[in-house]
Every structure is written in C-alpha cells, then in structure tokens.
Amino acid sequence: MNLDANRNVLIVDDSKLMRMMLKKIVEELNMFDLIEEAENGKIALEKLDNSKFEIILLDIEMPIMNGVEALREIRLHHKAKVIIVSSLAQIGSTYSAEVKKLGADGIIDKPGGALDPTLAQKKGEDLKNLINQLVKN
Amino acid sequence: MNDEFLDEIWAQFESEALEHCKNSEDLLLDSVNKDLSKAEIDSIFRSFHSLKGLTGSIGLSETVTLTHLAEDLISESRKGKIILDDNLRTALLNFTDVLKAILQKSIKERKEVITKNFGSCKSVLEEILQGKPSKIKQKNRNETFDDSLVSEPLSNLDSLEEERFTQVSSASLDDLFQKSGTLISRANALKRAFEQVNTMAENDYANVILEKLVNDIQIVNGRITDLRLISVNDLVRRLKRAAIDTSKSLKKKIQFNVKGDNERADRSIIRALADPLMHMIRNSIDHGIEEDKDRPKKGIGKINLSFQKEGDNLVIKLSDDGRGLDKDKILKKAIEKKFISKSNPKELEERDIYSLIFKPGFSTAENVSSTSGRGVGMDVVEKNIAMLGGKIEIFSEKNKGTNISVLIPGAVSTEECIILKDLPTFYAVPSRSIQWVKNKSDLETDIVTGTEHIRYNKSQIPIQDLSKLLSLPTNNSKGFVEKIILLSLSDKAIAINYFGDFVYDEIVFDQPDKLISNLPFVSGTTVDDDRNIIFRLNVERLFDYDNQAA
Numbered sequence: 016m017n018l019d020a021n022r023n024v025l026i027v028d029d030s031k032l033m034r035m036m037l038k039k040i041v042e043e044l045n046m047f048d049l050i051e052e053a054e055n056g057k058i059a060l061e062k063l064d065n066s067k068f069e070i071i072l073l074d075i076e077m078p079i080m081n082g083v084e085a086l087r088e089i090r091l092h093h094k095a096k097v098i099i100v101s102s103l104a105q106i107g108s109t110y111s112a113e114v115k116k117l118g119a120d121g122i123i124d125k126p127g128g129a130l131d132p133t134l135a136q137k138k139g140e141d142l143k144n145l146i147n148q149l150v151k152n
Numbered sequence: 153m154n155d156e157f158l159d160e161i162w163a164q165f166e167s168e169a170l171e172h173c174k175n176s177e178d179l180l181l182d183s184v185n186k187d188l189s190k191a192e193i194d195s196i197f198r199s200f201h202s203l204k205g206l207t208g209s210i211g212l213s214e215t216v217t218l219t220h221l222a223e224d225l226i227s228e229s230r231k232g233k234i235i236l237d238d239n240l241r242t243a244l245l246n247f248t249d250v251l252k253a254i255l256q257k258s259i260k261e262r263k264e265v266i267t268k269n270f271g272s273c274k275s276v277l278e279e280i281l282q283g284k285p286s287k288i289k290q291k292n293r294n295e296t297f298d299d300s301l302v303s304e305p306l307s308n309l310d311s312l313e314e315e316r317f318t319q320v321s322s323a324s325l326d327d328l329f330q331k332s333g334t335l336i337s338r339a340n341a342l343k344r345a346f347e348q349v350n351t352m353a354e355n356d357y358a359n360v361i362l363e364k365l366v367n368d369i370q371i372v373n374g375r376i377t378d379l380r381l382i383s384v385n386d387l388v389r390r391l392k393r394a395a396i397d398t399s400k401s402l403k404k405k406i407q408f409n410v411k412g413d414n415e416r417a418d419r420s421i422i423r424a425l426a427d428p429l430m431h432m433i434r435n436s437i438d439h440g441i442e443e444d445k446d447r448p449k450k451g452i453g454k455i456n457l458s459f460q461k462e463g464d465n466l467v468i469k470l471s472d473d474g475r476g477l478d479k480d481k482i483l484k485k486a487i488e489k490k491f492i493s494k495s496n497p498k499e500l501e502e503r504d505i506y507s508l509i510f511k512p513g514f515s516t517a518e519n520v521s522s523t524s525g526r527g528v529g530m531d532v533v534e535k536n537i538a539m540l541g542g543k544i545e546i547f548s549e550k551n552k553g554t555n556i557s558v559l560i561p562g563a564v565s566t567e568e569c570i571i572l573k574d575l576p577t578f579y580a581v582p583s584r585s586i587q588w589v590k591n592k593s594d595l596e597t598d599i600v601t602g603t604e605h606i607r608y609n610k611s612q613i614p615i616q617d618l619s620k621l622l623s624l625p626t627n628n629s630k631g632f633v634e635k636i637i638l639l640s641l642s643d644k645a646i647a648i649n650y651f652g653d654f655v656y657d658e659i660v661f662d663q664p665d666k667l668i669s670n671l672p673f674v675s676g677t678t679v680d681d682d683r684n685i686i687f688r689l690n691v692e693r694l695f696d697y698d699n700q701a702a
Contacts, residue, residue, distance in 0.1 A: 029198075029202070030168055030202060030205065030206065031164055031168065032161065032164040032165050032168050032206060032209065032210075033205065033206075033209060035160065035161060035164060036161065036209060039157065076197075076198055076201050076202075077198075078195075078198060102204070102205060102208065103201075125205055125208060125209055
C-alpha cells in the first residue's frame with residue numbers, strides 16, 4: 016500500500032488520554048485516512064521514517080525525547096505541518112518563541128474540558144480550524 | 153461526546169493520574185534518604201506537569217490551580233531557585249494526598265469534588281512559592297501539617313483497598329482465555345461422551361475426558377490465582393510514608409531501606425499485611441531506635457524492610473539497629489502478668505522469651521505512646537498474621553537491634569467450614585476448630601452453678617448460648633433440634649449451642665469491612681452464590697473472650 020497517497024495525521028503525546036481526545040477531534044474532521052499515535056519524540060521520528068504525514072500534533076514535555084528536540088529533527092527531514100499542542104507554549108512564553116524559531120506551524124493549548132461539553136467543543140473547534148487552515152495552505 | 157467515549161476517557165484519566173501521583177510520591181519519598189538526580193527531579197516535574205494537563209483536560213478547573221502550583225514549585229526547584237528540603241517535600245507529599253482524595257471522589261462522581269484539605273494545601277504551596285513564610289509561621293504550619301499527615305496514611309490504605317483497576321499482563325490474560333476455551337470444549341466432549349455411554353470402553357473414554365477436564369480446571373484456577381497477585385509496591389509506599397511521619401513526629405532521624413518491593417502477593421494478603429507492618433515499623437522507630445543523642449556511634453537509625461519469595465511463601469523481614477529487646481524486662485513483666493510462672497524462665501529459649509510480647513495484654517500503658525499505641529498491641533499483629541496462616545518470629549540482641557521475620561504462605565487457602573444457615577445472619581465455623589457436633593438430646597449434661605455443662609475429657613464445659621454471644625435474636629422457637637458444637641483450640645474447649653441445620657463448604661474469606669470489623673466475633677466475610685453474606689466466626693477471639701471471662 017502506498018501510504019504517501021493518503022492523508023495521515025500523527026499524534027505525539029505521552030498521555031494516552033490526551034491522544035484519545037486529540038484523535039477524537041481529528042476524526043471529527045473526516046478528512047484523514049490514517050491517524051497514528053506516538054508516545055514520545057523518538058517513536059514519532061521512527062514513524063515518520065516509515066510513512067508520510069501531513070499533520071503532526073506534537074506535545075512538548077515527554078520522556079525519552081521531548082517535543083522541542085523532536086521538532087528540530089522533524090524540520091531537518093520532513094515537510095509535515097507541525098502543530099505544537101501544549102500548555103507550555105502559551106503565547107509569550109520562552110517555549111513559544113523557541114518552537115516558532117524551530118519552525119512550528121501552529122501553537123495551541125491542550126484541548127479538553129471533558130466535564131464541560133461546550134468548553135470541550137470550543138477547544139476542539141480551535142484545533143480543527145487550525146488544521147483546516149494549515150491543510151489549505 | 154457519547155457516553156462510551158466519556159467512560160473510556162474517565163477510566164484512562166484515572167489510570168494516568170494515579171500513575172503520576174504514585175511516581176512523584178515514590179521519588180519524593182526517595183528524596184528523604186538521598187539527593188535526587190536531575191533525571192529524577194525531571195521525572196517529578198513531568199508527573200506534576202502531566203497532572204496539570206490531565207486535570208485541566210478533564211475539566212477539574214479548581215484542582216488544576218493546585219496541580220499548577222505543584223508544577224511551578226518543582227519547576228523552580230529544577231532551576232535551583234527553591235531547595236527540595238523537608239518543608240517542600242512535606243508540602244508536596246501532602247499535595248499528592250490531597251490530590252488523590254480529590255481525584256478519587258471526582259472520578260466517582262464524574263464531577264469536580266473538592267475536599268476539605270484543598271484550601272490549606274493550596275495556601276501552603278502558594279506561600280512556599282512566594283518564599284515568604286517566616287520562621288514562626290513555618291513552625292505553626294508544620295504542626296497543622298502533622299495533623300493531616302496522621303490521618304492521611306489511613307485514607308491511603310482505603311485507596312489500596314478500593315483500587316478499581318489492576319494491571320494484568322496481557323500474556324496471562326491470553327493464556328487464561330485460551331485455557332477457559334479448552335475447558336468449554338472439554339466439558340462439551342464429556343457431555344457427548346456420557347450421552348453415548350453404552351459399553352465399558354466408552355465409559356473409560358468418558359473418564360479420560362473427565363480427568364483432563366479436572367486437570368484443565370486446575371490450570372485455569374492457577375492462572376486466576378496469578379491474576380489476583382499484585383505488587384507489594386503500593387504497600388511499600390504507604391509504609392515509607394508511615395516511617396517518615398513517625399520519625400518526624402518522634403524527632404528521630406532514620407533511614408528506611410526497602411528491598412524486594414517488586415515482589416508480588418495475593419491482594420488479600422497485601423491488604424491484611426498493611427496494618428501489622430505499619431504497626432511493627434512504628435514500634436521499631438518508637439521503641440527500637442534510640443533518641444538521636446543516644447546514638448553517637450551508631451549514627452542515623454537504620455530500618456530495613458525486605459520482601460522475598462521463598463518457593464510459594466512470602467518472607468518479610470523487618471530489622472532495626474536500635475536498642476534491642478530487653479529479655480529481663482520481658483521476663484519480669486511476663487511473670488508479673490502470670491503468663492509464665494516464676495520457676496520456668498530458665499527453661500525458656502531465647503525466642504520463646506521474645507514471643508511473649510505477642511501475648512494479649514502484654515503491651516500495657518507503659519509502651520502505649522501516641523505513635524505506636526493506637527489501641528493495638530503486638531498480639532493483634534500476630535493474630536492478623538495468623539489469620540493469613542503465617543508465622544512471626546523475633547530475634548533481638550541488646551544494643552544491636554531487633555529482627556522480625558514474617559512468613560506468609562503463598563496460596564490463598566480455602567477454609568473448610570460448616571455454615572450455620574438457620575441464624576438470622578449466616579455464620580461459618582472453621583472445621584479445623586470443631587471437635588464434634590452432636591444433638592444435645594444425645595448428651596449427658598449437668599447443672600453447675602445454674603448453668604448447663606457438658607462432659608468432655610473428664611471436665612465439665614459450660615454450654616454458651618451462641619445467639620447471645622453474637623447478639624442475635626434467639627431462634628430456638630422454630631422447632632429446630634438443639635445442637636452442641638464443641639470447639640477446641642490447643643488444650644482448651646468451648647461448647648456452644650445452635651438451633652438449626654448446617655451445610656459444609658470450602659470458603660475463601662475476605663477481610664471484614666470496616667463496618668463489620670466492629671463486630672467482635674467476625675474475622676472474615678464472604679458472599680455465597682445466593683448473595684447472602686457469610687461471616688466467619690472468630691473462633692480464636694471466642695477463646696480469648698472465654699479466658700477473660702474465666
């Protein structure tokens with residue numbers, strides 16, 4: 016199977032809960048063929064070597080290889096659009112500046128608020144809008 | 153979001169959040185004895201950061217302010233701006249306790265439930281972060297803190313009991329499924345075989361299948377037993393907390409070393425071990441380890457705890473390098489209390505002398521302190537361990553320390569019981585303590601000082617009314633035949649009466665719930681196939697009670 020022809024998303028986060036939530040949101044977009052997951056930067060890079068991804072959702076704080084190191088590697092070898100999904104990269108933070116410099120295509124706070132459907136909805140929408148925007152470009 | 157997805161989300165949340173609590177708690181506890189490496193501090197940071205993310209994602213908006221503070225504190229510590237000292241460690245450990253309580257309740261209710269310690273925990277974290285507490289304030293805070301610490305380890309034990317999820321290796325699950333599949337197909341083959349039995353040869357064939365089926369059932373049973381095994385790791389964490397809290401409240405410096413905390417044991421065993429071990433450790437610190445000033449050469453007090461599997465048995469060793477047990481004092485006290493007579497102390501072997509401290513009533517006001525007192529003595533420790541079919545032994549050397557070793561048989565054994573089904577609440581009496589059961593009409597009885605006695609081994613034994621002992625309404629009016637159950641323990645015998653019938657069964661008992669543990673003569677519970685609760689009659693207690701009455 017030639018995965019290159021498909022539209023794929025890679026979700027990189029050490030928390031399975033977060034991956035589950037992100038996957039749910041991405042699924043609602045109905046525009047991707049394959050949604051892959053990775054627990055840390057190292058596993059993400061391995062997956063990137065094997066398949067092509069259009070969008071990467073990348074957490075920053077992860078064991079083994081964190082998001083900043085992973086982003087640096089990804090930018091050297093891959094064309095995927097990278098969205099940093101982390102509370103560490105709030106606007107104005109040092110992380111925010113660093114990941115922008117390294118070439119992140121978007122930064123967004125962690126989605127969530129499972130307790131509050133409207134909040135969850137809103138946070139989900141923000142991410143969907145960002146993905147839509149990047150895919151169009 | 154649909155319900156099924158929400159269920160998954162909450163389950164995943166619970167498992168991840170608790171894992172991060174455990175990880176940070178473990179490392180914080182380690183930091184008592186050693187400086188943490190950079191990687192270890194990073195790991196605490198990652199756990200706190202994840203906890204912030206998790207509580208935020210699930211929408212616990214109050215709680216996230218707390219997790220945020222903890223993350224900030226450890227982040228400052230990572231940068232070297234705040235030192236991870238006793239003060240900060242206590243505050244952060246308290247934070248994990250408060251957080252666990254909030255998580256537990258919130259997960260249950262599926263909404264944010266704030267516990268009463270939330271406010272005080274938060275303000276302590278805020279103060280440390282702002283670095284402003286004055287010396288006097290700091291002292292006060294430690295005092296209020298200690299109060300919460302004394303109660304917290306107990307609630308931690310609840311969480312040990314209420315743990316709803318357990319991690320099971322997928323290999324053993326696969327194996328179990330496969331084996332249970334074999335069981336079904338064998339049972340079907342057996343059914344077919346019996347339907348067609350016409351000849352001797354076919355009968356033999358049916359027997360072969362039957363044998364295989366029994367064999368398979370044994371294998372499956374073994375695998376299921378294996379699934380009940382959990383690591384002693386959680387227990388160890390509680391014990392470390394207890395040790396640290398005790399050493400703090402007694403102002404004795406100690407080093408608490410644990411070996412073999414990855415050993416596994418049946419969950420019911422681990423549950424039952426928590427209280428005795430907690431008590432023994434508190435005892436070691438309280439009575440074993442000397443005041444700091446009295447150990448100029450020995451230095452910091454050392455307490456070692458180890459878990460080791462020996463065959464099917466779990467061996468637990470607890471040692472301290474304290475003052476040791478005072479043989480003469482024990483003997484003197486035992487003679488005072490008439491546990492032994494004056495003439496025989498010389499015949500006692502050393503270990504028999506030490507084991508005197510397990511006698512009920514041995515530990516008296518003299519050694520009851522707020523720390524190790526708690527209304528339980530070493531006799532309770534021995535009893536709890538005996539309930540598991542285990543043994544406890546003590547060796548001690550003056551000024552060198554005390555070693556306690558506990559051996560717990562590995563398999564949860566079933567207990568053969570008779571169940572008294574005509575009492576308002578079912579009671580099970582372990583068969584091994586029953587000498588015989590007879591109809592009273594077949595026995596010769598005598599009236600001695602107004603009470604009916606039966607004759608047994610040349611002595612007269614009073615008949616005790618079981619319903620009265622158990623505070624149950626009497627059931628003698630229902631036309632049942634009165635039976636006498638003769639119970640014996642070592643050389644003593646007790647006769648109780650019972651109106652009704654009984655059945656035999658093999659039972660695996662659970663520890664009694666908190667509510668039930670107030671019932672004096674219940675030492676275990678189980679539920680039968682018809683969902684009736686069955687209490688295990690605490691025969692051992694019955695004999696103690698009889699002693700006291702005599």
